Amino acid sequence: MGLRAAVITFPGSNCDRDMAVALEQVSGTAPLRIWHGDAALPDRLDLIALPGGFSYGDYLRSGAMAATSPIMRAVVEAAGRGVPVLGVCNGFQVLTEAGLLPGALLRNAGQTFICRTVPLTVENSRSLFTAGYSTGQQIRIPVAHHDGNYFADEDTLDRLEGEGRVAFRYVQTCNGSQRDIAGVLNEAGNVLGMMPHPERAVEDDHGGTDGRALFEAAIRQLA
Amino acid sequence: MKVRVHVSLKPGVLDPQGRAVHHALEGLGFTGVQDVRVGRLIELEVADDTTDATLDDMCRRLLANGVVENYRVERV
Numbered sequence: 650m651g652l653r654a655a656v657i658t659f660p661g662s663n664c665d666r667d668m669a670v671a672l673e674q675v676s677g678t679a680p681l682r683i684w685h686g687d688a689a690l691p692d693r694l695d696l697i698a699l700p701g702g703f704s705y706g707d708y709l710r711s712g713a714m715a716a717t718s719p720i721m722r723a724v725v726e727a728a729g730r731g732v733p734v735l736g737v738c739n740g741f742q743v744l745t746e747a748g749l750l751p752g753a754l755l756r757n758a759g760q761t762f763i764c765r766t767v768p769l770t771v772e773n774s775r776s777l778f779t780a781g782y783s784t785g786q787q788i789r790i791p792v793a794h795h796d797g798n799y800f801a802d803e804d805t806l807d808r809l810e811g812e813g814r815v816a817f818r819y820v821q822t823c824n825g826s827q828r829d830i831a832g833v834l835n836e837a838g839n840v841l842g843m844m845p846h847p848e849r850a851v852e853d854d855h856g857g858t859d860g861r862a863l864f865e866a867a868i869r870q871l872a
Numbered sequence: 873m874k875v876r877v878h879v880s881l882k883p884g885v886l887d888p889q890g891r892a893v894h895h896a897l898e899g900l901g902f903t904g905v906q907d908v909r910v911g912r913l914i915e916l917e918v919a920d921d922t923t924d925a926t927l928d929d930m931c932r933r934l935l936a937n938g939v940v941e942n943y944r945v946e947r948v
Contacts, residue, residue: 802939
């Protein structure tokens with residue numbers, strides 16, 4: 650049976666189609682498309698993806714409004730049951746605002762929007778989403794964000810590092826993130842938030858395919 | 873009743889916006905500015921019987937992000 654995935658679209662999401670295409674390309678099955686105002690998720694989901702974009706125009710704080718939308722109550726509940734959740738860019742911001750991941754994403758330290766392909770180090774290759782990489786492997790994934798500066802207090806950062814919950818790190822300082830963190834996992838390991846866009850590095854025409862292994866690993870284990 | 877919620881970045885949290893404003897003030901010739909922090913002011917019109925606990929709940933659940941921000945509620 651194919652992968653039963655859902656891509657959530659908020660008003661202002663703009664990478665939802667890219668995410669859906671990447672999931673379909675790798676899994677062979679088109680994901681379900683879910684609107685933020687829906688109160689319930691479809692049954693028996695294998696994977697939920699929160700895409701990049703500028704939900705609600707980044708009003709108040711990036712991801713803050715989307716985190717209060719009806720569908721997010723269902724996403725939080727599903728994540729609690731162990732359903733895998735991938736949040737990319739704005740999706741990562743929504744996951745932190747919804748309390749599914751620790752920390753917050755602040756304005757880039759240099760104040761500028763950063764849009765380029767950056768090298769990342771895979772810090773943990775034992776999670777559902779990172780099992781297609783090896784620990785310490787360097788991959789190249791595009792970033793495109795204004796608010797990607799990961800912040801958490803020192804105790805939280807130490808805990809994340811100690812528990813292997815830093816999934817990806819920027820090889821070179823990118824946006825001012827504490828300890829150059831680019832992606833983090835929740836305690837159970839089924840929720841990954843990351844600022845870089847793996848869905849933009851899936852096909853040869855993208856200029857790189859290093860993101861493909863993330864989807865392949867998850868799909869191999871889930872479908 | 874009008875309520876003002878003042879939201880500010882916690883001390884120690886880098887404020888690149890504040891730093892840019894600081895530089896701009898210096899560029900305009902204002903000397904002696906030691907630091908600039910940019911916050912947010914949210915004005916609410918609420919029912920008169922709205923309790924402190926409810927206002928606090930609004931701040932914690934949406935208006936401020938407790939990871940990086942402090943807030944202060946002022947009844948006007």
